[in-house]
Amino acid sequence: MRSEGIEPNAIVYNPIIDALGEAGKFKEALGMMEHFLVLESGPTISTYNSLVKGYCKAGDLVGASKILKMMISRGCVPTPTTYNYFFRYFSKFGKIEEGMNLYTKMIESGYTPDRLTFHLLLKMLCDEGRLDLAVQVSKEMRSRGLDMDLATSTMLIHLLCNLHKFKEAFAEFEDMIRRGLVPQYLTFQRMNDELRKQGMTEMAHKLCNMMSSVPHSTNLPNTYVRERDASHARRKSIIQKAEAMSDLLKTCSDPRELAKYRSSPENVVSRANQLVEDIKRKANIQ
The missing domain is CATH 1.25.40 (Serine Threonine Protein Phosphatase 5, Tetratricopeptide repeat)
Structure with missing residues (x-):
């Protein structure tokens, strides 16, 4: 050249x-x-x-x-882009103290965070379950004229649900609808499931009404469907084991026989059924 x-x-x-x-x-x-x-x-x-x-x-x-x-x-x-490379690293590895220290220095030095800065900070804090700091950062985000977007609101709602703060999660969900954001169907489904589990049916009904008031997809990720199926299978297995053990206790009075089944819970159903059959055969012989 x-x-x-x-x-x-x-x-x-x-x-x-x-x-x-x-x-x-x-x-x-x-x-x-x-x-x-x-x-x-x-x-x-x-x-x-x-x-x-x-x-x-x-x-x-x-x-x-x-x-x-x-x-x-x-x-x-x-620029905010310069600092966001640091925040991206802190978010990826859950370095909360380092991330918040840099954020404080950034503000004190007169630099202005952008939407991505807050997104990365909230992701880090929500992933680590730090609700106190997540709420603080979300307030600072709003005070700078940046509304919570779909991603940041979703992260906060999921964190609130994980911590069983369902009233606060409901308020955030309601605020999303008010601001014209359509919550993901997965977020709605998880909240609806949790509210009904907790017996908060009136709030669940209001949640359904809010969701039905906006156009939305009803598709769920395959992972969520698999998780629900796996959870159902686990509950069914536990019930089967409990019923089998109940039958075993009704028909067997020998503690030595019962001790054989205590160490192998995964086989308790088949073993209990076998023991019941053995007892029946002995009774018929006698």
Whole structure:
């Protein structure tokens, strides 16, 4: 290029540095950065973000932090995208303390989080069951003019249900409908099931009315169907074992015989039935 009188610029360097960072070849990427630094145009925000992304993807937060300090020292202001690479790592590995510390520093330094920032923080907090912090972050999100979207509202509702805070989950569900968001059918189905299990039938009825008031799909993920089938099979198996053991206790008065079946609960049905048949045969012989 130089032989043709064309000086390399960001359009040339940025894709190369991005590819090297993605591949974890940081020595080569930093070498390209050094060449870029001597040019009049110099690295751009995209250049630094590519390196931050690469280091975070590789789990090297020290390297990513060095790039962050480098860009600030050179007068390049980090964007929410820059910080979101860190938050993506923290969310993936449940690093709550590190994530919240960075979020606090980001706010104190005058940087503005975007919708993705809050999404990543809420995902991390909901996955780790930290309702207190999740509610705090959701309030801060709203205070900055960013309404909870379908993904963040869904995560919060599922967390509330997992913690048996059904009234709060119902209020969030109701707020989604009010804001024009259609909850996923899976979210509705799980809430409806849980409310009925808890005997909260009036609330379940209101939930059904709300869901029927908006157009929605009734498809459920295959995993949810399999989970329900597996749960039904487990309950059926437990009932069968209980009934078999009840029959066993009615017909057998020898504690030594009963002790044989205590150690093998998976075979209790067949063994109990066999013992009942043995007792019947003995009775007929006598």
